[in-house]
Amino acid sequence: MDRTKENSSLKTVGIVKVVVLAAVFLIYMFPFYMLLLNAFKYKRDIIKMPLSWGGKNGFTLNNFAEAFQKMNFMTVFLNSVIITGVSCLLIILFSSMCAYIFVRKDWKINKFLFLLMLFSMVVPFQVVMIPLISIYGGTFGILNHRATLIFMHVGFSMSMSVFMFHGFIRGGVPIALEEAAGIDGAGPLRIFFQIVFPLLKPTIATLVILHALALWNDYLLPSLILTDKALYTIPIATKLFQGAYSNDMDLLMAALVMAIIPAIILYLALQKYIIAGVVAGAVK
Amino acid sequence: MNRIKSSITNNIGIFLVFAGPAVLAFLAVIIIPFIYGIYLTFTSWDGISRNKPFVGMANYVSVIKDGPFWSSLGLTVFYVIIAVLTVNAVAFALALLVSGKIKGSNFFRAGFFTPNLIGGIILGYIWQFIFKNILVSIGDTLNIAFLQKSWLSSSALAFAALIVVTIWQYSGYMMLIYIAGLTGVSEDVREAALIDGCTGSQVTRYIIIPLMRSSFTICIFLSITRCFMVYDLNLALTEGGPFGSTTMAAMYVYQKAFSSKQYGVGQTEAIILFLITAVIAVTQTMISKSKEVEA
Structure with a gap:
């Protein structure tokens, strides 16, 4: 031919x-x-x-001005930013430290907890939803606090994050560096934060992207925890719009646009990283 | 002796500092509620009163008798089968189209992925507007009968609407995983097959698909587990209607607990839903893993 x-x-x-x-x-x-x-x-x-x-x-x-006011957009937006931001920060911090000690210390309790985390990844939210509300709402009475929701986001995100850091530290962080630092007299915390943590950047980026997307858009858990209007996040506030002003199509349209704009702007700026992060998170 | 003792306390200290917060949050939010949830299935609780009377197996008996639960579960299984097949077929086709030397390939990828940036609630409202207003208006203008009445007002079409939006929502995500798999199939193998006289579609069928089994395993697993638990989209798009005909299992469980205040029954149904999902997802993974080919 x-x-x-x-x-x-x-x-x-x-x-x-x-x-x-x-x-x-x-x-x-x-x-x-x-x-x-x-x-x-x-x-x-x-x-x-x-x-x-x-x-x-x-x-x-006009739709935007009115919807902005009615859904209390500034408050709602800030709530979403605080909850997503603080949760991501704590998730990265706690899960990386935990994974580090799981990899480096061959203790029985570490092995047991790691296995427990692996198994828990198949448990969907709906299975713990009712007991969660029963414990934190009924017994402790601490619903309607941003901190409660952040604590739960952290708890739900631990298994996957620890798992990913665990794989990365075991395969990609040489122990020799740490031993050298140990001989020079650095304590475990110093070794972790000065030597190990900076090496984890690729996994940190992946996890921040995955969790930020998931938490920003989460509806069911926040809607159960935050029933006080002043604490609403963007998805809950939009839901309210549909119910209370269901005749106000114009306002709903504007509210939906405002709800998706932050994610779209971030996507336009960080597209390459977001796509890479999502693939890395799924394939591992 | 003292040194051993101090090294043990030292180790406990290290464990608490490093793993303490993570383990505490994990146990408090997943493990303890999980165990407590199993206990709740043996109680009847209305969500308000302080005591949760022990009722033995009564919840399990009422779940067995709860016809609407089983029909919503059956509907969910049907939804999962159709959604998993269509989402993955579309996603794989998109991956084949987008990969390779195509102009604007990154642009298309980014576009198809966009729905994944937005939560199910907001997607649901956007599509509710599309089905209720836009498609009806198109139907009126162009005189297309099956669009002139809103899809969301008939049970069968509302179900179809859920499938359409599910495809739109997840195919871009699964496409990315398939693209990653496709780039893993080496160019040499493909070229060798072409030189040996395979046609393009034969290469796809006999070379690419078998070598990409692991991508299929991941995507099918992800789509099964996600679709079984569909809630946000269900709530925002159809609200389970018309007349409760599109209430999926996760939504049914929610209503049982939080609207009908039958927390014990709701929790029992949640656990049954979980067990069914887990059995199906694990079986599927084992079957497709055993078929994976090493290149």
């Missing part, structure tokens, strides 16, 4: 592929486009002519 013919047939295959991909891509983006289009329209136009570019009455920014 001659080269030019083969090349041109490869080219057509390439073009067909791109056309198919572009079509599928447009279908995938369609809901976002429709959302964005209608978020700037007046309520009557959204209901009567949701497909048209602009309504009879033109575009408006």
Whole structure:
């Protein structure tokens, strides 16, 4: 077969592929486009002519101003930031320290706890949901605190994080460095934070991305813990919108746009890392 | 003797400092509630009163008699089968299309993954708007009968809507895992097969798919476990309706406990749901692991 013919047939295959991909891509983006289009329209136009570019009455920014106020966006946004941020910080800190000691110390209790964590990864949230509320709501009465939710996020994220740090430390952190530092008189905490922790960066990045995405979007657990309006996170606040103002399509549209914007901005900035992190998290 | 003693206290100190916080949070949030949850299945608790009367096996008996629970479980199994098959078929097809030398391949990847950045609740509302307003409006404009009435108002179509959104939500994520698997299949093997006279689709069927079994194992495991526990999307898109016809098991359990205040029964059903999921997920992983091929 001659080269030019083969090349041109490869080219057509390439073009067909791109056309198919572009079509599928447009279908995938369609809901976002429709959302964005209608978020700037007046309520009557959204209901009567949701497909048209602009309504009879033109575009408006009013939906955003009103939704911003009604869902208390600043408070809700800050709640989400605090809960996601502090949880991620504590998850990384506690799970890396725990994994380190699990790898380096051959104690029976370490082996037992590590196995227990591995098994617990198959337990879905729904199985512990009711007892969790019974213990922390009924017995201790400490629902409606951000700290309670953060503590639970940390607890639920431990197994997977310890597992990933465990694999990385065992395979990729040489013990010789630590022994040298030990001879020079450094204590275990100093050895960990000055020598080991900086080497964990790739796993830290992966875990921060995975947990930040999961916690930012989490609905069920926060909705059970935080029933006080002042503590709502973004997903809970949006839910309230649908229920209480279900006739206010215009406000709902604007609220949904505002709810997805932070994640989209972060994605545009960190796309490469997010995709790499998600793949690393799934395959390990 | 003293030295041994001091090294033991030293070790306990090290354990508490390093593993203490992690282990405490882990035990307090997962292990203790898990064990306590098993105890709860033998009690009847209304969610308010301080005492939880011991009722023996009564909850298990009422679960067996709870027809709606079993039908929601059956619906969930049906949903999982369809969703897992379609999500993975679409994801694998997208991975095949996107990988290779294609213009804008990174752009497409990033686009297909976008739904995964957004939580199920918000996705559900966006799609509720699409099904209730946009598609109906398209149906009216173009006179397409099956779009003119909202899908969410009929049980069968509301179920189909859940499947559509599930595909849209997860296929980009699974696609990334398949792409990682595809890049692991060496170019040499593919070229060798092409030189030996295989057609493109034969290469996919006999070379690529067998070498990518581990990606399939991961993706199918992930999609089974996620779809079995579907809640957010179910709540936001159909709210279990119309008339409770799309209430999946996780939502049923939630309602049993928090709306009907039958916490003991709800917990028993949660554990049954978990056991079924675990058995299916583990069996699937074992079967597909045994079929994996080393390149």
